Amino acid sequence: MTGLHLRPVQFVDTPVGHPDGNVARLAGGMLWFAAYEVTEHGERRTVPVADVATLGERAVMLHGRITATRPALTVGDRILRFDQPQVMGILNVTPDSFSDGGKYGDDPAAIAAAGVDMAIRGAALIDVGGESTRPNAVAVWEGDEIARTRPVIERLASSGTLVSIDTRKAAVMEAALAAGAAIVNDVAALLWDDRALGVVAAAGCPVILMHSPDPDKGGHGAGGYREVVTEVFDWLDARIDAVVAGGVDRAKIIVDPGIGFGKSLSENLALINGLAMFHGLGCPILLGASRKRMIGALDNEVPVDARLGGSVALALKGVEAGVQLSRVHDVPETVQAIRIWRGLRDRALVG
Numbered sequence: 001m002t003g004l005h006l007r008p009v010q011f012v013d014t015p016v017g018h019p020d021g022n023v024a025r026l027a028g029g030m031l032w033f034a035a036y037e038v039t040e041h042g043e044r045r046t047v048p049v050a051d052v053a054t055l056g057e058r059a060v061m062l063h064g065r066i067t068a069t070r071p072a073l074t075v076g077d078r079i080l081r082f083d084q085p086q087v088m089g090i091l092n093v094t095p096d097s098f099s100d101g102g103k104y105g106d107d108p109a110a111i112a113a114a115g116v117d118m119a120i121r122g123a124a125l126i127d128v129g130g131e132s133t134r135p136n137a138v139a140v141w142e143g144d145e146i147a148r149t150r151p152v153i154e155r156l157a158s159s160g161t162l163v164s165i166d167t168r169k170a171a172v173m174e175a176a177l178a179a180g181a182a183i184v185n186d187v188a189a190l191l192w193d194d195r196a197l198g199v200v201a202a203a204g205c206p207v208i209l210m211h212s213p214d215p216d217k218g219g220h221g222a223g224g225y226r227e228v229v230t231e232v233f234d235w236l237d238a239r240i241d242a243v244v245a246g247g248v249d250r251a252k253i254i255v256d257p258g259i260g261f262g263k264s265l266s267e268n269l270a271l272i273n274g275l276a277m278f279h280g281l282g283c284p285i286l287l288g289a290s291r292k293r294m295i296g297a298l299d300n301e302v303p304v305d306a307r308l309g310g311s312v313a314l315a316l317k318g319v320e321a322g323v324q325l326s327r328v329h330d331v332p333e334t335v336q337a338i339r340i341w342r343g344l345r346d347r348a349l350v351g
Contacts, residue, residue, distance in 0.1 A: 004038060004039070005233060006052075006063065006280055007277040008033040011320075012032050013349070016351055017351075022049065026066065026276070027069070028070055029070075031345075035048050036049065036052065036059075036063075042227070070082035073252065075183065080125065080162065082284045085338050086324060086326070088325055088326065089118035089329075090327060091129070092132070093129065094132050109155060115128070115163075116156065121335060122332065124325075125183065127164045128149050129166030142169045145172045146171065149167075153176050163181045163183075164183035165184055168188040168193060170193045173199045183205060185207075189209040189212060200248055202247075206254065207243070207248060207253060207254070208253075210258045232257050232258070233281065236257070250282070250283070254283055255283045257278060257287075259287065260289070268289075268292075272318070275287065275323060279322060285318075286324070287327065290328040291311055295311065311329070312337050326338070
């Protein structure tokens with residue numbers, strides 16, 4: 001663990017009635033907070049937002065990142081906003097994904113129609129993947145991955161749907177971007193394929209960098225964490241710097257703490273409880289916890305197709321921490337839950 005870390009705490013319903021400087025807005029969104037949990041040298045303490053300057057230059061830098069507005073991404077003729085929570089719909093074009101492998105068959109038109117339906121039901125973008133990232137999944141040849149995803153992406157893009165490609169392979173990224181995908185979502189944070197960083201930099205497209213303890217093992221290597229939240233934060237911080245040095249605009253980076261990838265149940269729970277710390281990276285945050293193994297572990301090993309309640313609960317936990325993007329299988333249910341949350345927040349903000 002390196003240095004000092006800040007996690008926003010003591011959230012308030014509205015800034016109205018609080019003296020100037022006593023509360024701060026989280027990432028330009030709909031949440032306000034009054035204090036930080038400060039983690040330093042393995043110890044924690046709580047410090048009011050008004051006193052953050054007393055903590056030194058690193059704290060001031062982190063505070064600036066935490067409170068800075070996340071600018072919207074303009075991708076083609078579409079705009080992805082981060083001033084309110086958004087939903088990413090999962091569209092797996094695979095026969096073996098852990099939750100929905102083969103659900104939509106192998107007809108690209110039918111699969112794309114399912115993606116359009118997600119967008120109609122409120123998903124801001126659709127994440128298309130042609131290779132399962134579940135533990136022990138068989139690797140897919142890039143040609144097969146392209147054959148699975150490209151015709152679906154072409155149909156989605158032609159319908160006006162915003163599309164991301166979920167892949168770690170440079171050739172698949174290139175084919176997907178040429179087919180109309182606008183964002184790259186890489187579970188290996190551009191580390192698995194030596195060409196991946198160059199492809200994203202050359203395309204100038206937004207990219208989602210997910211934490212992985214061992215990208216060469218598909219993200220499911222052993223982590224061996226002492227303090228999982230700060231260690232994942234530091235890993236992502238260093239990875240962002242490396243990707244920016246490789247030619248990617250920092251304003252086009254989204255981060256994902258990698259729930260379920262090389263982490264125990266206890267570590268996943270700690271990460272979700274500590275999500276607000278990741279605003280200190282200065283990038284929008286994606287949370288992908290839908291139907292994950294941790295839900296079954298907490299609820300009598302309930303099967304993946306019976307994890308809707310847990311998935312929505314985790315998505316709302318992320319929203320309450322200021323997460324901008326929730327990656328989910330169950331789009332209409334999650335969108336509805338967030339809309340109800342949004343109504344409650346709107347009412348609270350006006351007192």
